[in-house]
Amino acid sequence: MPLTVCAISGSLRRASFNTALLRAAVELAPADVEIRIFDGLRDLPHYDADLDGPNPPAPVVALKDAITSADALLIATPEYNYSIPGALKNAIDWASRPAGKSPLNRKPAAILGASTGLMGTVRAQLALRQSLLFTETYVLMKPEIMVTRAADKFDADGRLIDETTRGLVRQLLEALSTWTARMRT
Ligand SMILES: Cc1cc2nc3c(=O)[nH]c(=O)nc-3n(C[C@H](O)[C@H](O)[C@H](O)COP(=O)(O)O)c2cc1C
Known part of the structure; x- marks a missing residue:
């Protein structure tokens, strides 16, 4: 069975390095790993509990379906002001509901990031890990x-x-594959 991975970039920018990192992941993935880049972050409204009822907005349904239907998640995040971009946090907030049984709950995941600076998203990745702790995502x-x-x-x-970096991306995807298999048992 191939491993399917939902890949999300935290950048909306057309020439984004983080989205380019996900394209590299598609190229470098092991033969049994299929990565699908989810491109719907810009369509999501701001999280609003009043919209989060039995008939949520279509872009929210698309996000949740993309995560639910994949075996694992891969998130590439830029660093904005020492944290993750608002668009990515917004997507996590939508995907995190209902708490305790959301699409993020117990989903195996891997994260990575690119920045033009010298710290390479280290602070953003820590912030991302913090949010994914509450969602019980297995990062x-x-x-x-x-x-x-x-x-x-x-x-x-x-x-x-x-x-x-290409070698590291290969290693990350192999590790995610092993991690996902372990989480299944
Ligand atoms: C609003 C804003 C805040 C930023 N803050 C940081 C930061 O805290 N640390 C950092 O290394 N780079 C920061 N940058 C630079 C980004 O790392 C750089 O723009 C990067 O290319 C964004 O990722 P992308 O190419 O995927 O869009 C910031 C950029 C923007 C637009």
Whole structure:
């Protein structure tokens, strides 16, 4: 059985390094891992409990279905002001309901991130882990992928050209595959 992974980028930017990182993951995935990039974050309304009833907005349904139908989750986050972008937090907030039995509950996941700075999203990834603690999402611990100076690691077409990072992405996907199999048993 192939492992299906729902991949979410925290950046809405067309030339996003984080979305490019997910495209690299698609390219570098082991043969038995199928990664589907979810591209619907910009369509989500701001989280509003009044909209979060029996008939939630269609983009929310699409997000929850994408996560539910995948075996695992892969999130690439930029760092905005030492944390995760609001659009990504908003998506997590929608996906986190109902608490305790949401699509994020007990979902195996891996995270990674790219920034143009020297810290490579280390603070954003910690913030992301913190939110995913409450949702009881099983976030893989290693390897950590913090892409620093992202502008040097992708070519003009957004292809990941840094061999060290490419190797780490491969390792992360192999580890996610093992992690997901372990969580199933
Ligand atoms: C609002 C804003 C805040 C940012 N804050 C940080 C930050 O705290 N740390 C950091 O390393 N980079 C920060 N950056 C730079 C981002 O890392 C850089 O724009 C990166 O390319 C964004 O990811 P993307 O290419 O996937 O869109 C910030 C950028 C923006 C627009």
